Amino acid sequence: MTDPVTIALDAMGGDHGASVVVPAALRVLARRPDIRLLLVGDEDIVEHALAGRGAAFGDRLAVQHASQCVEMDEPPSRALRFKKDSSMRVAINMVKEGRAQACVSAGNTGALMATARYVLKTLPGIDRPAICTSLPTMKGHTWMLDLGANVDSSPEHLFQFGVMGSVLATAVDGNPSPGVGLLNIGEEEIKGNDTVREAASLMSAGSMNYIGFVEGDDVYAGVADVVVCDGFVGNISLKTGEGVARMIAYFIKREFSRNLLTRLAGLCALPVLKAFRRRIDPRRYNGASLLGLRGTVIKSHGGADELAYANAIEVAAVVVRQSVPERIRSQLETMLAERQAV
């Protein structure tokens, strides 16, 4: 059997802290003998949560005490300066020290990014890390980045995002040559702003499988395997999509609860609507990678439940098993060498 992967979990992070992280950890351990987990946080709280589930520490589950906790709305600079013994910081330290191969946190995104970057540093050739997740599409799923780590990106940054996204898509999906699209407001070469146009010329020059500009509606049509954009645009695009899905769910529910007849129709349709919901269940897509770091850090949604958080832990295991950081490093080296050879 392969060596187990050790993953440090920020047990205090997120809206629900240990009450979600601990049961999610137990769920993963029950089905994945190849994973070891370290629960990082207040020892008493973690033990209490474990005892409440009739579980205990063991070979594959340990605790690492941390006395502080980063608040969900705490400015990243404050967290960096004053929370040196936070569960988030200690979990990242364990990756740095080689005691874990990855960490997962549902805490404050800004603080997680700033701390991970400060502690782990970026890979050679990477200026800025980016947040990348998979999203459902009509054809399967797509990888999108950056989703908010950066508020403005140069053409070179967008190029690096393209490399990182490609590597992730290859590593996780086994896709040998993922098609990379650049998010823009038109498909013709003449459209878009200067940054996007320059990024397009960088991305089309090398061996990246650059497929051209994609528009907002192409993301969910599944036109590209990887969609690259700056973090401002990516975050707004991601959240707009969530907002539309929520509005549609709200209206469907309201129409079915209008009167007795529509309620009956709703009962008929329930199994089908549930099957549909499973398909685009955001919990199945939980676990965004902070790419470009010298180590694996996975961000879970702050409001994640047990199932969603468990998914984020499994994403971490895949990213480690597939040596994503090392592959990003070597892929980027290859592509920059190509550029200099021209």
Place this chain on the structure above:
Amino acid sequence: MTDPVTIALDAMGGDHGASVVVPAALRVLARRPDIRLLLVGDEDIVEHALAGRGAAFGDRLAVQHASQCVEMDEPPSRALRFKKDSSMRVAINMVKEGRAQACVSAGNTGALMATARYVLKTLPGIDRPAICTSLPTMKGHTWMLDLGANVDSSPEHLFQFGVMGSVLATAVDGNPSPGVGLLNIGEEEIKGNDTVREAASLMSAGSMNYIGFVEGDDVYAGVADVVVCDGFVGNISLKTGEGVARMIAYFIKREFSRNLLTRLAGLCALPVLKAFRRRIDPRRYNGASLLGLRGTVIKSHGGADELAYANAIEVAAVVVRQSVPERIRSQLETMLAERQAV
């Protein structure tokens, strides 16, 4: 009775040209005695389309010949230079000459914006026009701008968009003090890029009802009456939303057509699903205003059908009746005077 509003229609524009514009015109004339329409385009084609419907010109329906047509993928600069007798250009000329009070086109957005700006000019104090439309939300609808007229905007531009959007919301909805939100990646003051932060300080200083930052998912939750953003972000956000809605419709349809049982469930649920679709039917939201010009120009979706195009014509009538351009001019004057008084 009030004087009729005269609206020039670019009868050649859009994916379907006269075969949609002509029946849409007849539909509007049948129910709106206060509207006169001018069909601008190839006289033979227009007459043929009219005859095909058993209709003829009359008091409230006339034709204005134009020998050219702007292609859907034609670069704006080319259209401006070589298509001086296009149906689009002639329709805009009629607004300039006072022979129509508004024009509607389903043609190429870039060419429409460039031509309208060149022929009509911007209002005093407005640097750049913006594209604004209403979108469905959980609470009703919201107005969003810019949706793609500009690829990068300064804080001052975003402020002007806020003024224009407020005026439109007041004029159309009768909302005396519409709440204006600025699209950003976080609700806290510390987040976002410099442009958005500076725009926030301009918008919160005067008498605009500025409600703060809104995130992507807030747009469809109906948090703000007006959502301001630059055209790059707005266009991607709008299209992402369309993409998600299309993906959901596709999956719902697929789940219901899985087998005989799900098909039966679908039959039960059909009236309810249809009621739901009517509620977010994009055709009911067709007709985006090009704001900030010395005249009223309405952009219809290129693929609009008869019902959608008729809606765009009625939007034009409301914007004219409510004197939107004049009100933008005076509102902006008031707000700039406030700023200087500080």
